Amino acid sequence: MTALLEAKGLVRHFPIRDALGRAKGAVRAVDGVSLFVYRGEVLAVVGESGCGKSTLGRLLLRLIEPDSGTLHFEGEDLRALSASALRKRRRRMQLIFQDPFGSLDPRMTVEAAIAEPLKLHGLHKGRERERVAELLSRVGLRPELARRWPHEFSGGQRQRIAIARALASEPELIIGDEPVSALDVSVQAQVVNLLAGLIKELGLTFILISHDLGVVRQVADRVAVMYLGKIVEEGAAEALFRNPRHPYTRALLAAVPGQGQKPAMLEGDIPSPVAPPSGCRFHTRCPFAQPYCREVEPELDGLTHRAACHFQDSLPPAPPLREAEPDARLRHLQSFFDRETTP
Amino acid sequence: MSATPWALEVEDLSITFRTDRGTLRAVEGVSFRVAPGRTLAIVGESGCGKSVTSLAVMGLLAPNARVGGTVRLAGQPLDDAGRRAARGRDMAMIFQEPMTSLNPAFTAGDQVAEAIRAHEGVSLRAATERAIALFERVRIPEAARRARQYPHQLSGGMRQRVMIAMALACRPKLLIADEPTTALDVTVQAQILALLDELKRETGTAVVLITHDLGVVRDHAEEVLVMYAGRMAEQAPAARLFDRPEHPYTIGLLGAAPRLDEKRGRLASIPGTVPDLYRPPPGCRFAPRCPFSIAACDAGQPEFRPLEEAHRAACIRAPLEAALAA
Structure with a gap:
């Protein structure tokens, strides 16, 4: 099976300059990331703030240029494409942002916003209006809303509009950068369900960049965990959640609230990405760190479930993910909500 | 010395704002109590009134706010001036963005x-x-x-x-924490919440934890008040609320919140959006989004009534099983 998108050794540093514009170091946002996503797969990239996951998302679409590394889409070298060829290619790769308020032009009606990519790529010529109507109903909005302005919509509705706009160019790959993080829980559930449905029906490939492991558990087929600009663990979602191999992944999963109180596993804050620790970047916070970890940087190791930890095979077993007790009464009562929303 | 066992008692709190658009009824008829060394979580989505409730207790609302009801701190009724005097001494507050x-x-x-x-x-x-x-x-x-x-x-x-x-x-006798960890990363959040729990146990401070995160409530609160559109929807000890929620909003919210420890095919999705509080619906404020609503739900405000000891809900259909079987 070949990957739809494959990145190798991506690096992107952002120089920090002093008042006179002289470089005085760099934020090592993405510091050697290799990643692939198969067609039709939902890959989640998770991590805490500053881990580089948003920068990675932009690098994967070549919205920003990597300092080094390679990038292939369906086997084609994206970095070798000319500006015009890249523009054509972009039609098939779209990005959805966290902030539905910032991502829509306030001076464009909904119809104009969704029709813009159609015009840009010359799609559905002469029947753009019908296509916009189709796209709106696809994301659960009434087509009559096409003439309205972004400010007339709630956050959830705006995110639906942003999704419709992303779908307009008929992409194969969508990258969602925290697409539901700004939404209230009840609205978030609507949008998560909508995205999951669209991915399935349209056979989309989706890269979900998220800090919310609850959302990731619901939708991801595969998960990559980032820490300080590197992927520290990557594997099938259920394998990774049930049997996390990297100490950071274990701590991250244990810290998610709602599983009963557990002693906090990690002390301190994430170190600065300007000067990441030597050797294994996690050694300063790792409860299992050995002197060797300070010296030698571990590589991702393993076949399908990979972790970048020298001692991943000798760590004490991870505390098991305790699955919530199925609650038949609650499920039954909650099913009434779904009946209500089925179109 | 006061005889009351409660660190904080709030009774029939109402908050309205006069704005250019008219009168916004942000909070109506909210009552709760917190004992020393205990945490009450007030949970709900944006606009439910949880933050303004805490600001009213602290006397921190803008001058265009009208506050009704009573607030007692360790048995002492606090008027506006009293709230100002007690702030920082007998009661303190921490916010989302320090x-x-x-x-x-x-x-x-x-x-x-x-x-x-x-x-x-x-x-x-x-x-x-x-x-x-x-x-x-x-x-x-x-x-x-x-x-x-x-x-x-x-x-x-x-x-x-x-x-x-x-x-x-x-x-302080009372600490109000308004989304104290929402802006923090999850590993840091775990540290801060553990610290708050430890300090509460050691000092006997009563904690009101304002949050949208049901996972945080599950792990860190003894009592829960669920608010919806400015009113109380449901109140119960935390274990009871998660075990046997009765208000349809609580049931929907629990189904909508994605959990790490539960992979569901689909999240329950509450249709629609919260009502406009300048023009709230005449009856139950949740009725327009509620799959269990009947005509009577639109007729008037549901009474916030006891279902079991210490478990109350503002729903005329509760308990739902009986209503559905009928």
Whole structure:
């Protein structure tokens, strides 16, 4: 099976300059990331703030240029494409942002916003209006809303509009950068369900960049965990959640609230990405760190479930993910909500 | 000495705002009590009134707010002036974004020392020493050095620790924490919530935890109040609420919140959006989104009534099984 998108050794540093514009170091946002996503797969990239996951998302679409590394889409070298060829290619790769308020032009009606990519790529010529109507109903909005302005919509509705706009160019790959993080829980559930449905029906490939492991558990087929600009663990979602191999992944999963109180596993804050620790970047916070970890940087190791930890095979077993007790009464009562929303 | 076992009693709180668009009824008929050393979580989505409720208790609302109802702190009724006087001494509050509550021009240590001096007539040196001791108490590493740093030199988690140190400076009877960890990363959030729990146990401070995160409620609260569109939807001990929620909004919210420890095919999705509080629906405010609603739900406000001991809900259809079987 070949990957739809494959990145190798991506690096992107952002120089920090002093008042006179002289470089005085760099934020090592993405510091050697290799990643692939198969067609039709939902890959989640998770991590805490500053881990580089948003920068990675932009690098994967070549919205920003990597300092080094390679990038292939369906086997084609994206970095070798000319500006015009890249523009054509972009039609098939779209990005959805966290902030539905910032991502829509306030001076464009909904119809104009969704029709813009159609015009840009010359799609559905002469029947753009019908296509916009189709796209709106696809994301659960009434087509009559096409003439309205972004400010007339709630956050959830705006995110639906942003999704419709992303779908307009008929992409194969969508990258969602925290697409539901700004939404209230009840609205978030609507949008998560909508995205999951669209991915399935349209056979989309989706890269979900998220800090919310609850959302990731619901939708991801595969998960990559980032820490300080590197992927520290990557594997099938259920394998990774049930049997996390990297100490950071274990701590991250244990810290998610709602599983009963557990002693906090990690002390301190994430170190600065300007000067990441030597050797294994996690050694300063790792409860299992050995002197060797300070010296030698571990590589991702393993076949399908990979972790970048020298001692991943000798760590004490991870505390098991305790699955919530199925609650038949609650499920039954909650099913009434779904009946209500089925179109 | 007061005879009341409650650190905080709020009765029939109402908050309205006069604005250009008219009168916004932000909160209506909200009552709750918190015992010393216990945490009451007030949970709900944006606009449910959870934050304005806490600001009203603290006397921190803007002048265009009209506040009705009574607030008693350790049995003492507090009017507006009383709330101002008690603030920072008998009750303290921490917010989501500690950067906006800290003065960028003063060191972290000086700000906490000033808070101590404002309420206790001690020397600056004594106050500074106490501030450093408090920093150690909230587990700020290298407390003395951190005390000399400015807020921008501290991480988000450290700033929240400074805020907690400041809140604890005067040993308050009540600590209101409004989304205290929402801006923090999950590993740091776990540290801060564990710290709040530990301090609550040690000091006997009552905690009101305002949050949208049901997972946080599950792990850190003994009592829960669910609010919807400015009114109380349901109130119960936390174990009971998660085990046997009765209000349709609580049931929907629990189904909508994605959990790490539960992979569901589909999240329950509450249709529609919250009502406009300038023109709230005439009956139950949740009725327009509720799959269990009947005509009577639109007729009038549902009474917030007891279902079991210490478990109350504002729903005429509760208990739902009986209603559905009928």
